[in-house]
Every structure is written in C-alpha cells, then in structure tokens.
Amino acid sequence: xxxxxxxxxxxxxxxxxxxxxxxxxxxxxxxxxxxxxxxxxxxxxxxxxxxxxxxxxxxxxxxxxxxxxxxxxxxxxxxxxxxxxxxxxxxxxxxxxxxxxxxxxxxxxxxxxxxxxxxxxxxxxxxxxxxxxxxxxxxxxxxxxxxxxxxxxxxxxxxxxxxxxxxxxxxxxxxxxxxxxxxxxxxxxxxxxxxxxxxxxxxxxxxxxxxxxxxxxxxxxxxxxxxxxxxxxxxxxxxxxxxxxxxxxxxxxxxxxxxxxxxxxxxxxxxxxxxxxxxxxxxxxxxxxxxxxxxxxxx
Amino acid sequence: xxxxxxxxxxxxxxxxxxxxxxxxxxxxxxxxxxxxxxxxxxxxxxxxxxxxxxxxxxxxxxxxxxxxxxxxxxxxxxxxxxxxxxxxxxxxxxxxxxxxxxxxxxxxxxxxxxxxxxxxxxxxxxxxxxxxxxxxxxxxxxxxxxxxxxxxxxxxxxxxxxxxxxxxxxxxxxxxxxxxxxxxxxxxxxxxxxxxxxxxxxxxxxxxxxxxxxxxxxxxxxxxxxxxxxxxxxxxxxxxxxxxxxxxxxxxxxxxxxxxxxxxxxxxxxxxxxxxxxxxxxxxxxxxxxxxxxxxxxxxxxxxxxxxxxxxxxxxxxxxxxxxxxxxxxxxxxxxxxxxxxxxxxxxxxxxxxxxxxxxxxxxxxxxxxxxxxxx
Ligand SMILES: Nc1ncnc2c1ncn2[C@@H]1O[C@H](COP(=O)(O)OP(=O)(O)O)[C@@H](O)[C@H]1O
Ligand SMILES: [Mg+2]
Numbered sequence: 001x002x003x004x005x006x007x008x009x010x011x012x013x014x015x016x017x018x019x020x021x022x023x024x025x026x027x028x029x030x031x032x033x034x035x036x037x038x039x040x041x042x043x044x045x046x047x048x049x050x051x052x053x054x055x056x057x058x059x060x061x062x063x064x065x066x067x068x069x070x071x072x073x074x075x076x077x078x079x080x081x082x083x084x085x086x087x088x089x090x091x092x093x094x095x096x097x098x099x100x101x102x103x104x105x106x107x108x109x110x111x112x113x114x115x116x117x118x119x120x121x122x123x124x125x126x127x128x129x130x131x132x133x134x135x136x137x138x139x140x141x142x143x144x145x146x147x148x149x150x151x152x153x154x155x156x157x158x159x160x161x162x163x164x165x166x167x168x169x170x171x172x173x174x175x176x177x178x179x180x181x182x183x184x185x186x187x188x189x190x191x192x193x194x195x196x197x198x199x200x201x202x203x204x205x206x207x208x209x210x211x212x213x214x215x216x217x218x219x220x221x222x223x224x225x226x227x228x229x230x231x232x233x234x235x236x237x238x239x240x241x242x243x244x245x246x247x248x249x250x251x252x253x254x255x256x257x258x259x260x261x262x263x264x265x266x267x268x269x270x271x272x273x274x275x276x277x278x279x280x281x282x283x284x285x286x287x288x289x290x291x292x293x294x295x296x297x298x299x
Numbered sequence: 300x301x302x303x304x305x306x307x308x309x310x311x312x313x314x315x316x317x318x319x320x321x322x323x324x325x326x327x328x329x330x331x332x333x334x335x336x337x338x339x340x341x342x343x344x345x346x347x348x349x350x351x352x353x354x355x356x357x358x359x360x361x362x363x364x365x366x367x368x369x370x371x372x373x374x375x376x377x378x379x380x381x382x383x384x385x386x387x388x389x390x391x392x393x394x395x396x397x398x399x400x401x402x403x404x405x406x407x408x409x410x411x412x413x414x415x416x417x418x419x420x421x422x423x424x425x426x427x428x429x430x431x432x433x434x435x436x437x438x439x440x441x442x443x444x445x446x447x448x449x450x451x452x453x454x455x456x457x458x459x460x461x462x463x464x465x466x467x468x469x470x471x472x473x474x475x476x477x478x479x480x481x482x483x484x485x486x487x488x489x490x491x492x493x494x495x496x497x498x499x500x501x502x503x504x505x506x507x508x509x510x511x512x513x514x515x516x517x518x519x520x521x522x523x524x525x526x527x528x529x530x531x532x533x534x535x536x537x538x539x540x541x542x543x544x545x546x547x548x549x550x551x552x553x554x555x556x557x558x559x560x561x562x563x564x565x566x567x568x569x570x571x572x573x574x575x576x577x578x579x580x581x582x583x584x585x586x587x588x589x590x591x592x593x594x595x596x597x598x599x600x601x602x603x604x605x606x607x608x609x610x611x612x613x614x615x616x617x618x619x620x621x622x623x624x625x626x627x628x629x630x631x632x633x634x635x636x637x638x639x640x641x642x643x644x645x646x647x648x649x650x651x652x653x654x655x656x657x658x659x660x661x662x663x664x665x666x667x668x669x670x671x672x673x674x675x
Contacts, residue, residue: 189402189475192369197416197463198390207415211406 048072048267055263071264075272079265081252083241088269090242091249094160095229095276098245102164103224106171107217113172114179115205119191129180136173144237151238163238167228175220182216183209218287226277246273318381320345320503321366321471326375328361328527335361336527339375343505345470348497351507352514353524354550359507362524363473366505367396380470390419392471395464399476401456403448409459410444416467434465437496454485461496474506478513490516511551515539523547541581541665545672548595548665554629554640556595556665563590563666563675570594571635575612579661582675586668592675595665598629598640602658603647610658616641618653630655 043060048071050064077087084090116122117129147166148157156162186209194204210217235245244252250273254266281288319342328336335358343349351359364370366377368389376385384392403412410431417427435441438458448456457477464472477493478486494517497504508514514521515535522532523546531543542548548556561570563586566578602610616639620631623645630641630649641657643649666675 187400187402189398189400190404192364192367192389193396193398193402193460193463194404194415195369196367196389196394196396197467198388198419199415203419208404208406212404 044267044271048264048271050264052260052262052264071262072268072272074262075253075265075269079253079269080256081244081249082256088246088249088253088272091244091246092272094239094243094249095246097160098163098167098235098239099225099228101161102167102171102228103221105164106168106175106224107220109168110172110175110220111179111210111213111217112205113176114181115183115209116201117176118180118183119204119209120201129176132173132176136177140170144233148237157238158240158243160239160243163234163243166234166238167224167231170234171224171227175223178220178223179213179216182213186212215287215290218284222280222284222288225280229276318345319343319378320347320380321505322378323362323366324376324378326362326365326377327373328358328365328370329373334527336365339527339529341522341529341532343503345503346501348494348504348506348517348519350514350518350521351505351524352511352521352550353509355509357524358527359509359524360475361527363396363475363505363507366471367394367473368392390416393469394471394473395467395469396473397457397460397464397475397477399479401448401453401460401480403456403459403463405448408445408447409440409451409462412448412459413444413462413466416463420467430466430468434462437465437499438462453481454489457481457489458492461493465500470503472502472504474504474508476508477506479508479510486513493517511553515551523550541674542595543674545593545595545667548667548674552597554598554642556597557634557639558637559594559596559635559639560669561592561594561666563592564588568592568594568664568666571614573612573614575659575661575664577611577661577664577666580664580666581662584675586675590675591669593667593669593672595667596659597663597665598642599627600660600663601641602660603641603643603655609660611661613656613658616655616657618649618651618655621649621651 046063047055047060049067049069051066051068051070054065075087077089078085079087081087081091113132117125147169151157151162151165156165190208191204194208199207229245230247231245232247232251235248239245250269253269321341321343323339323341326336326339327334339362351362353359361370365372366379368384368387368391372385376383378384379392379394389396404415407415413431413434414427417430422430431444432441435444438461440455440458440462443451443455443459448459451459457480460477474493478489481489490513493504493506497517506513506517515538518535520532520534521538523530523538525546531538531547533541533543538547538551542551542556545558549558559570561568563577566576566580568575568577568580614634616630616632616634618630618632622629622631625645627645628643628647628649630643632639632641632655641655649655667673668675
C-alpha cells in the first residue's frame, strides 16, 4: 500500500497513453499483416493496368506510366483457354449457372434438415445428425471416384446438374450443423407456441423461424457462394470442357504453354475471377459477422 | 370446428354437470431413463383456477406440456371436456398457452401474433378481425396492434401473449410462470388482472408457478408438487392451515413454519420441556400408543403479549436477530437446537438479546408423524 502514489489532481476520465510497449507491438504486427495481404494485391492491380513493354522493364512496384485496360478486355473476351478464344466470359456464365442452383438447393436442403433435427427430434434424428457431422470430417478426396460412378449410373456425369448435385451433397454437413445450431439457439417456447397455434411443420418453418433467421441464411449464402465460386477440383472432374467454371478457365489461361507469358492478362483474369467473392464480402461483411456471432451463442 | 370431429365419440354419460374440464389419468412421463412424472392423477373442474406449485425442476412445466400435447406421454391418458385427447395435436385440444418468455413471434405485429392461430385454423378474415378487436379490448392493448413485440414492454408483451390464447376461444388456459419475467410491481398488477380475467371469462385455468403468493392469491385449488408427485391438492386455506405433510408445511408460508421434535402419548404432546394437552386438536386419525412426532408452529400463529391467557402453553425465548419489516417484525431465536422464528406486530419494541414470552394455541398446531411425515 505504502509505495502506491495517488495523483492528487486526478479527476474525470483516466488519460490513456498512446505509445505503450503493447501498442507498438500491436500496431507493427498489424502493419506487417496488412503489407502481407495488400502488397500482392497492389502488384496485381498495377500490373494488370500496364502494357507488356512496361512490364518487361521489371519494376513491379511502380505504378503504370500509362493506364490501359487492354489486358482486362483480353482476359474477359479474347484470351484463349485451350478450346476457344472467348476469354473468361464463358467461364463466368458457366460459374453463374453452377452457382445459383447449387447455392439455392444446398441452403434449402440444409436449412430444412437443420430445422427437423433441432425442433422435431424424430426417431433416429440423433444418429442421422452424427453421421452428417462425421461426413464433415471425411476427406472429400475419398468420395471423388465413387461419386463419378454414382453420377455415371444416374446419367448426370459430365452435366451441369451433376456438379450441382455434388456441391449440394458436400455442402450439407457443415450447413446442416450451422442451421441446426442456430435453430436450437432460438427459444423453444416460440416453437411450442406455434404448435399450440396450429402451425404445422412447414408453417412453423416458413412463417415463424425463417423470418427470424436472416443472419444465418446470410452466413450460409456467403459460405456457399464463395465456396462454390472458388471450387476448382469438382469443376474439372465432374463437368466437360465447354462447361468448365471460371476458375478452371482461369487456370487454362494462366498456364497456357504456347506464346509469351502475358502477365498483365493473367493478373486481370485472376482479379476478374476474384471479383465475385470479393464483392460478396464487401457487401455482406457486417451481416456475416453478426450471423456467425448469433449462431455461436448456443450450440 | 374442433367439435365436429369430436361428435361421434361423445360419451353421453360424460355430459353430466360434474364432468371435469381436464382429467389426467395415471400419467407417466420419462425423458429416457429419468422418470419425471409417475402415475399422476388429477381432475380439474370446469371453470376452476388450478395452480401447480412446486420448486424448480419438480415437473410442473412437463405436466403442463403434457396437457397441451407438446410432449408424448410415456403412459396414461388425458381427457379434456370428456374427450380423450391423449393423441390429439395441441391445436385440436381447445387449449391456449401462455409462456414465461412470452414467446411472441418477433417478425409479426401484435395483430399478426393474435391472428396467427386463427389464420392457421382457416377462420374467415372478417371474423379474425372481430376476434382480435374483442381480445384487444379486454386486455387494453388496442393502441399496440400495429407494433412489433420488440417495441413493447414486458407487461405489454405478456398481455399480448394472453391475448393470443384469448382470441382462440379456448376452454382451457394454460399458464407457465407467466409473471416470472416481470418486475415485482408489474407482477402484482398483472396477477390481479389475470384473476379478473378469470372471473370475467369463467374458463378453466391451469397456472404453473413457483411463487406461493401467486398460488395463494389466484387459486381455487393448489396442487403442490415434488419430484413429479402431487403432495397435496386443496384450497389455499387447506394448504395453509392443514398441510397434509411436512413438505407442504415447510413449503407454504413465509417466513417458513418452525419445526420441533416431540412425543405424543394419547392426547399428551411433549416437546422442548413443554407438555400440552392436545385433546382439541383435529386429529385425522386418532393415534394409539406412544409416537415420535414433529410439531409445526407457524411464526405468525405464536401468541405474544396479553392474549397469552388463552394459550395452552407458554415458553421463553431469547431474541437473537430482529428483522423489522415495517408492518411486522421477525424475531429469530433457537428452540431445542433449531432455528425458531416468531412474527410480531411491527409496533412491538424488541431488540436482540431481549427475552420473549411465547404462547401456543392447540388449534394452530401442526402435528406430523416423524417417520412418515404425514399429518396426524
Ligand atoms: N427435454 C428434456 N429432456 C430431459 N429432461 C428434461 C427435459 N425437460 C425437463 N427435463 C427434466 O424434467 C424435470 C422437470 O422439469 P420441468 O417440468 O421443466 O420442471 P419445472 O417444475 O421447473 O417446470 C427436471 O429435472 C428437468 O431436468
Ligand atoms: Mg418450468
């Protein structure tokens, strides 16, 4: 007690020191991390805006002397991907055609299963849930070949719907877990009240639970959209070349063996492919965080 | 609507006036290996206000959920208005339920909340409107109809929740601790309103609570539960004045009843150096021979001051702690090695260390068999 000195002029809020040792460490760590992520992005953007002669000069960090969008145009519409020379545009639409049904289907199925497991506890629901969770931890490489056979047998191999089915199946474990945890975190009395009010399985789902579950649907939407958009492996395996998603076509452009390496086109193509998930994050970042937090309250 | 399906299994003999509104027969309910309710029987008369009272975890909510049809019974039957509703859906039972957490649908307005059940039942739009208006009037929530639950206070929310049962014109109201989430003042207000509502509507009401004040003030009859069994079923007066066993005696009343070990030989009761003739005690069954008993004395039934002339016996206590509470004063002491409470008038002048002379009247004694803990 004796060696504590109490400033006699202390009054009001305690002043905060800015340059403490902890703060310096914190800020320098953050700066390093920022550079680690931001610098490559910066290099990509500036390179994609340069012409090839300027790139050959070798100053990868310098801003473009003359901004040109030629590389972007070429990446989008005229670059050759092996089979054709339509750029990434075809891949973009292929990806959209894969993304939309896969996302809708997987979220619809997972939310309904999560709801059934959380609220209705049918016979064997615990077993079903355990198997599903187990599924989330099986390396999916194990299932690639069996799925090829399965899709061939039902006649969907090499078709867009085959890939949609694959995405839906692989999305189920984690999404069902997500929805189940969210629905169990909602007050049970709400569900009971709805039953007393005569709402059935679908009535409770669509009119009571879904309207109050926007955050978790947003989380699922973001997870699925980015996951499916970024998928490369399933795209190569389960579709034909004319239906390859954007990621596969990007690879074909970047790894083309003949001709000179057009770094600016490669960078532009990569940025173009990344724009969709990037936009999703920017638009819904806040909702995403809120949804994750809401789901984490109780499990 | 619910009467149509019910018509053909209508039992004529069940139509007599004495038919209970709700009847529970040999109800068993287990969660896995845990038996929560075991062989429970309960008949509730039409228009009766029955309170299920018990400490937390004794199975009150579980019993209510069984009546509502929200839980599948392990065994037994439930009848409502003479119909065997054991397998009926909650919405087909003619019940409405009010929950502790209000359980209002957060994305619907008050109007939407009130009308949800009616719309599910396919009631025509005009009638839905009419019934909502009537319920809103009774509960004085008309100005709130367009609001969302988030924009309501706790008391308003609970009123809407009651309204949700009210619009459906049900025969039986089920309340699961509806006032527990409210602050003390609001709780007292709404308690009176629920009592008024019952007088006005005359429905059967089953009300779960762990609050004995709510139970005593609202109930026509109270069922005191412990570990899934009913320990006593009776009027508030009977439960307070003639507790059927030691558990009920201890549970009801605040401050709690005092207990002293004693011996009963014929009509001579001896405890803590005292000997009292209990010939006037209303024995339920006359005991023969010597018996170990527990004597229960309510702190407010002890006689202090000038009235002691009528006492059957008097004894001296030392006040150890004095708790003045305004209207009355509680004195803590020790008798026969156990805590002993005496309730005095608030005007009594007494402080810790004082000696207090206390008298007892035979008719306010509670004598329990020490072994079985049942009332004698
Ligand atoms: N869904 C359930 N699964 C397992 N045990 C339960 C469940 N619901 C209630 N219980 C148990 O049953 C007992 C009675 O619970 P409840 O009826 O909620 O008591 P209360 O009288 O407080 O309302 C408690 O011991 C509780 O742990
Ligand atoms: Mg309860």
